[in-house]
Amino acid sequence: MRITAAQRTENENRVRAAIDRLLRGEIPPGGKCDIKTLASEAVVDRTAFYGTRPYAHLRVEFEQRLQAMQDAGEIPDPREAQIFRLKAENNKLKERLDRSEQKVEDLTDFRGQALAQLAAQREEIVRLREAAAGTARVSHLPSPRTTVIGSCS
Known part of the structure; x- marks a missing residue:
């Protein structure tokens, strides 16, 4: 028509x-x-x-x-604006999560290295103590003396 x-x-x-x-x-x-x-x-x-x-x-x-x-x-369109805003916020949160995950991974690696180093140092201390206990040449130092400072008149 x-x-x-x-x-x-x-x-x-x-x-x-x-x-x-x-x-x-x-x-x-x-x-x-x-x-x-x-x-x-x-x-x-x-x-x-x-x-x-x-x-x-x-x-x-x-x-x-x-x-x-x-x-x-x-x-x-308010809904489109909200979708745009939420997508931007979502991207920011993803980036933040990625940084946090990387930081946790770095700290976990550091913790593992620190524990390995402490274990190696402890083994060295135990070995040195055992070696020192077997010899008579090691002498213990006397305790430090405390001195009293007198007052002047």
């Missing part, structure tokens, strides 16, 4: 108004900032936005404006 020029103009005005609302972030519940929601908000058949259909130029205009906003760092 064909529509009149006045109906087409009215439909285009509704589509442009819906584009403006969506790009301002006025997303209806359950909707997104996309062509499907645009068509339902403008009460126009979604297929009219594709190919050589009458509103294909409005779809292109909508997509270009949306892309320009996204390139500028503006995301009109």
Whole structure:
């Protein structure tokens, strides 16, 4: 069924108004900032936005404006903005986890080296004590004397 020029103009005005609302972030519940929601908000058949259909130029205009906003760092769809924010936060947390895991691995290696060194030093001390117990040439030093400092009058 064909529509009149006045109906087409009215439909285009509704589509442009819906584009403006969506790009301002006025997303209806359950909707997104996309062509499907645009068509339902403008009460126009979604297929009219594709190919050589009458509103294909409005779809292109909508997509270009949306892309320009996204390139500028503006995301009109609150859910998309939340997804973007959560992905960035997730990446930060992954990097932090990787650093923590590397630190734990480094500290575990250090602990193993320290324990091995302590065990080797203990074995050396035991060996030296056994060697010293077998010889009479080792003499023990006397305990240090404590001196009292007298007061001057």
